[in-house]
Amino acid sequence: xxxxxxxxxxxxxxxxxxxxxxxxxxxxxxxxxxxxxxxxxxxxxxxxxxxxxxxxxxxxxxxxxxxxxxxxxxxxxxxxxxxxxxxxxxxxxxxxxxxxxxxxxxxxxxxxxxx
Amino acid sequence: xxxxxxxxxxxxxxxxxxxxxxxxxxxxxxxxxxxxxxxxxxxxxxxxxxxxxxxxxxxxxxxxxxxxxxxxxxxxxxxxxxxxxxxxxxxxxxxxxxxxxxxxxxxxxxxxxxxxxxxxxxxxxxxxxxxxxxxxxxxxxxxxxxxxxxxxxxxxxxxxxxxxxxxxxxxxxxxxxxxxxxxxxxxxxxxxxxxxxxxxxxxxxxxxxxxxxxxxxxxxxxxxxxxxxxxxxxxx
Numbered sequence: 001x002x003x004x005x006x007x008x009x010x011x012x013x014x015x016x017x018x019x020x021x022x023x024x025x026x027x028x029x030x031x032x033x034x035x036x037x038x039x040x041x042x043x044x045x046x047x048x049x050x051x052x053x054x055x056x057x058x059x060x061x062x063x064x065x066x067x068x069x070x071x072x073x074x075x076x077x078x079x080x081x082x083x084x085x086x087x088x089x090x091x092x093x094x095x096x097x098x099x100x101x102x103x104x105x106x107x108x109x110x111x112x113x114x115x
Numbered sequence: 116x117x118x119x120x121x122x123x124x125x126x127x128x129x130x131x132x133x134x135x136x137x138x139x140x141x142x143x144x145x146x147x148x149x150x151x152x153x154x155x156x157x158x159x160x161x162x163x164x165x166x167x168x169x170x171x172x173x174x175x176x177x178x179x180x181x182x183x184x185x186x187x188x189x190x191x192x193x194x195x196x197x198x199x200x201x202x203x204x205x206x207x208x209x210x211x212x213x214x215x216x217x218x219x220x221x222x223x224x225x226x227x228x229x230x231x232x233x234x235x236x237x238x239x240x241x242x243x244x245x246x247x248x249x250x251x252x253x254x255x256x257x258x259x260x261x262x263x264x265x266x267x268x269x270x271x272x273x274x275x276x277x278x279x280x281x282x283x284x285x286x287x288x289x290x291x292x293x294x295x296x297x298x299x300x301x302x303x304x305x306x307x308x309x310x311x312x313x314x315x316x317x318x319x320x321x322x323x324x325x326x327x328x329x330x331x332x333x334x335x336x337x338x339x340x341x342x343x344x345x346x347x348x349x350x351x
Contacts, residue, residue, distance in 0.1 A: 005280050010308075012317035013346045078320070081313065082277040 015074045022067035029064040032057075058112050065108040069101040120144050121155060122202035125166065128213050136213070138204075141166075145196060152199065153180055153191040167216040175330060178265030181208055182217050188267035188328040208270040210279060223279045224266045224286070231283060231291040231309065236302035246299040259293035259338060261331050262286060268325035268335055274318040281314035285325035285335035288316065292338035295345065307346055316342060 036057065040047045052058055076097050084090045120142050128136035143158045153173055160166050169179040173192045180191040183206040185199060211219035237246065269275045269284035283291065291310060294300050310316040316339070325335040 007281050007312050007314050008309075009313055010311050012313040012315075013311055013343070013350060015313065016317050016343065017347060017350075081318070082274070 015077075019071055019074045022071040025067040026064060026071065029060055029067075032060060033064075052112060062109060062112055065105060069105050073098065073101055118144050118146050121196065123155070123159065124202045124204045125159075125216070126206040126213075127166075127216055129165070129215055140202070150196060151192055152184060152194040152196055152203070155196055155203075156180075156191055156205075167218050169218055176263060178263035178330075181265040181267045181270075181330075183207065183209060188271045190265060190267070190330045193330050208266055210270045210276040211266070219266075219270075221266055224269055224284065225264075227269070227279070227283045227287040228264065228290060230315075231287050231294070232302070232306070233290045233294065235294065235297065235300050236305075237299055238301060248298055252298045255296045255298075256293060258333055259289060259296065262289055262293075262333055263331060265330060267328045267330060268333075271324040271328045272319075273322070273324070274320065278314055278318055282318040283310070283315050285319070285339070288319070288342065289333060289335040289338045292342050295342060303345075304349075307342070307349060310342060311346060 036051050037043075040051060052061060077094065080090050080093050080097075084093060123141045123143070124138050125141060126136055127133070127139045141159055141163070143155055143162065145155055145158065149155055149158065151173075153170055156166075156168055156170070160168075168182065168191070170192065171177040171179045173180075175190055175193040178190065181188060182191060184191070184194055185204050188208060205217060207213050207217045207219045211221060211223065214220050264286060266286060268289075269286045272282075272285055274282050275284040288310075291306060295303055295306050300306075319336070319339050321336055321340075323336050326333075326337075329335070
C-alpha cells in the first residue's frame with residue numbers, strides 16, 4: 001500500500017479549547033484550595049478530612065481531577081504525535097494512556113468519597 | 116580604509132564527493148565596505164568557488180539567502196557583520212534536506228505553502244476596475260502580505276521539524292490568515308475547514324521561535340492566534 005499522508009481529523013479545535021478551559025478551572029481550584037487550606041485552624045488529619053467533607057469542596061476537587069486528566073490527555077497525545085511515528089505503537093500508547101487516566105479518575109473519586 | 120580578518124566555520128556537504136557533512140574553517144579579509152554577511156560570503160566564494168549558497172536581490176526582498184547564522188536563522192544580506200561573534204558559524208536552514216553546503220531543498224516548505232491555497236478565491240465576476248476595501252479592511256492585511264517566504268520561521272519551529280509533512284508551519288499559516296482576513300475572499304469557511312486539524316494548525320504550541328527570527332519582523336504567532344479565534348467564534 002502506498003503510504004499517503006492523511007490529515008483533516010477535524011478535532012483540533014475542541015481539544016485546544018478544552019485544554020485552555022481545563023487550565024482555567026485548575027487555576028481557580030488552586031486558589032480555592034489555597035484559601036481553604038490556609039484557613040484551617042491547624043493542619044492535622046481531622047481538619048484536612050473536614051475540609052473535603054463538604055459537598056462543594058468534594059465536587060470541586062473531583063472537577064479539578066477531571067480537568068487535570070483531560071488536560072494531561074491532550075498534552076500527552078501531543079507528545080505522541082510529535083515523537084511516536086509508527087501508527088500501531090501510537091495507538092497502543094493512546095489506549096494505555098486513556099485507560100490509565102480513566103483509572104486515575106476513578107481512584108480520585110474513590111478517595112474523595114471514602115473520606 | 117581599515118580591513119579586518121574574520122573567521123568562519125561553515126557547513127560543507129557535496130553529496131557527489133563527501134560521505135558526510137563537515138564543518139570547514141575559513142577566513143576572509145573584509146574592508147569597511149563589506150558590511151553584511153552576504154558581502155563576506157561573496158568574498159569567500161571568490162576564494163573558494165565550490166562554496167555553495169543561494170542569493171539574489173541582496174536587500175532582504177527575495178529571501179534566497181536564508182541560513183542558520185551563529186545558531187539563529189536569518190538572511191545573510193540583512194545581517195550586520197559587526198554584530199556577529201567570531202568565528203561566524205554558518206549552517207543550512209535546519210529541518211530541510213541539504214542539497215549542497217548552505218543550499219536546502221525547500222520542496223516540503225512550498226508544498227505546505229501551496230496547501231493553504233495562497234490566492235484570492237472569489238467566484239463573482241470581476242468588477243470593471245477593482246474589488247474595493249475600506250481602509251480598515253485593508254489595514255487588517257498589514258503584517259501579513261509582506262512575507263517573502265524565506266523559510267526562516269518554519270525551519271526554526273520544532274513542530275515543523277517533527278511534522279514537516281503534516282504541520283503547515285508558521286509561514287504557511289501566516290499566508291493562510293492573509294487570505295482568511297481578506298474581505299474580498301469568499302472561501303473563509305473552506306479555509307478554516309482546511310486547517311481544523313490536530314496537525315495542520317494545532318501543532319503550533321506558541322513557542323514563538325518564528326517571531327524571534329523573522330527578518331521582516333512579522334508575527335506568525337499572532338496570525339495563528341487569530342485563526343484559532345475565528346474557529347472558536349465559528350464553533351460557538
